[in-house]
Amino acid sequence: MSSTATAISHGVPPEAGLRAFVRRLKHGDEIAHVITLMFAAGILLITSMLVYELWVNSHLSRTKFGWMFFWTRVWDPIFDNYGAAPFIYGTLITSAVALLIAVPLGLAGAIFLAELAPRNLSDSVAFLIDLLAAVPSVIYGLLGIFIVVPFVRTTLGPALKASFGYLPLFQGPNYGVGFLTAGIVLAIMVVPFIISVSREVLLTVPRDQREAALALGSTRWESTWKVVVPWARTGILGSIFLALARALGETMAVTMVIGNAPNISASLFSSGDTIASVIANQFAEASGDLYLSALIELGLVLFLMTFILNGLARILIVATERGAGHPS
């Protein structure tokens, strides 16, 4: 550094020059530390601001409707009366349908990949399934509109009505869009997460557990289902929570196939909306402060729901990684 050179050429005692050198050296480190720290803190700032903005901008709606917001079934922009109930219902129903389809499918696939398939095949298939997770939501929506909706309208719907039409679940007119279709599309979007995480968790089960079961005369299925899967159950549960958190926040694919109406209906063929889909549908055209505020309050609710679910999922998955094969 130049200070040393200057010090020598001007006859300044080398120790003083050295001290200055060291100071500047440390100074450089200081700056780097501070700069990177500031950017890291920036993330904290962004996140806090996000929560703050959600809170503040939903103030109008929160103060006007209070806790009744969650029970009110009316969503009426014309008379400025808003309630979240239809969308909470829609979110729960579509997520339930999605999980009912995706969990058995995902778990079965994960079992196949972790226990039965040779390692190479398992890795390649896992890679392909990870690609599925990268497909944008709007593309799933596209396929939803042009493939799943007609399918539900012409094939699945009538079949369900024929076999189970006496259940309120399958009554009412079927136009192809609705809770069932949205649930199916969500299931397709969420299955890769379940398979991916469950497979990883199953692969960590110690080999000798499986061997012990086999050595006792279990069939492969018995050793998998009664020993390996129970060992991994915490992590698998975590993967389900993760999938649920994703399903809750999924917007585009759902908006495109759910029918967009604030309905609460027992029928799976009914049109409806989820929290995410109603925001997507109505936000851009929302006129009026209360309208907008109500939508933002919905956003706040969605944020809290996913926050809690993701938190739980993390705890469960971390617990598995710490070797929680021990029964609770």
Next chain:
Amino acid sequence: MASATHGKNAAIPGLTPKVRITDPASAASDKDAHLRFQISNLNFFYGPKQAVFDLNLKIPAGKITALIGPSGCGKSTFLRTLNRMNETIRNTRIEGEILLDGQEVLKMDVVGLRRRVGMVFQRPNPFPKSIYDNVAYGLRINGYQGRLDELVEHSLRRAALWEEAKDYLHKSAFALSGGQQQRLCIARALAVDPEVLLLDEPCSALDPVTTAKIEELMFQLKDSCTMVIVTHNMQQAARASDFAAFMLDGRLIEHTETSKLFTTPTDPRTEAYITGRFG
């Protein structure tokens, strides 16, 4: 604490009638009953690499046979062919004949085989279930709903674990110490009343006191249960087994009564091994 059973078909104390889960075919060849296993011309391959070469061995019933030899000599591999556990590894190949009481092991139903030939592993591997459920596992998958409590107690007694575990049956198996867990694994293996118990270095992860307990256990079990034990501990082989087989580089070098093998080995390689010149 010791089991009171002797012989293959004795009634288990406290239980009437006989509880034995017998495969009717196994009683057939009585003339070879003194030999539990007859292995002929056994060759075993991991992919292209051969691990066992032309092995011929007779394992007597009601006795403890020890397999000794340096690391990598193939003794564990060979042990695992006896209950076909090697089939869980990909790309393995086996040639030759293994007879269990006169029946061909390689041709019989593998699930049934493993019920008759049990295994205890190097590291204790209890299931993440309670002590009771661990022992009952084998019984349950074979459909024995009835006298589970008694059978569980019987197995735990045979494994010398009953006194220590009887008040904690529904606690997690992981609450036990290492030595206790291994005895639990023995109890679990014994619960389905196997004819043979294969032990793959069962004491290598345990302390000397626990090891001694397990050796005593083996001695008490051998009448009702033939045992084949792989061990790298020569002192253990010398004191705990009736017959010993020395293997080197995948080949059987010498097989005779333990006392003879350790005092007057016929093959120079055996002598070199037991005097500690290698391995």
Next chain:
Amino acid sequence: MNLRLTWRKSLNGVMLTLTGVAAFAVVSILFLILGYLFWNGGRSLNWDFFTKLPKPVGESGGGMANAIVGSLKLLLLAAVMGLPVGLLAGTYLAEFGGKTFAYVIRYTTDLLNGVPSIVIGIFAYSLTVLPMRHFSTLAGGVALGIMVIPITVRSTEEFLRAVPGSLREAAMALGASKWKTIATVILPAASGGILTGMLLSLARVAGETAPLLFTAFSNRFWSPGWGQPTASLPVMIYTYAIAPYDDWHRQAWAAGLVLLALVLVANLGCRFALNRRGSARSV
């Protein structure tokens, strides 16, 4: 007894087959998606798509040139705003972080990662659209920029940590200060992985639609500068798909194909690069 054994073995066979069927079904969805997009989108792709503006509503023909440019502009904004934050924050976590503060940052980053994209859109709306009183490319860029941060932070930290300690020691032994070591030795060593992580994060936000719906909104014409609403590929797909015009459906498929192709190519490329790097990393 034999009956029970037979039952157990049949159950074994059935269940194991079912798991294979499940895995196969899930993988075939991927190929189904690709197949449909290639078939429907491929037929509708033409030169006009890339060069022309959309025609007035109801008229057929036209293209999505403005949407393509719009998406590129949005990605550029997202990169400029989000990548440096991710890079520097990741550097902090890997090189300077103390225990508690670093833990808080990591936790918050994961939290941010899990926020639904539409909520991020609301945030960007309140930050940008409300004060500006109109939709804009900038607002869209802000939303996407925020989404880029968590992925970049994580991959930066991971790849910086993976640099062998011996490299660090060599630099320090030669008298380099900490920041010099980082800037001249460690970052370059990790640069491949970090760049790949950045590319992956951009690929992910390229397909995001929801946050753009009320930030960048849409535009049937060119959008000059950064202060006007702009069309983007994902939003066009959405708009055209839900409309009643066949011609628009056609174009939606074409756009879907283009978008998916870009996203998948980026993902495949990045993953291959990472896998190769990963195996080389086992020092």
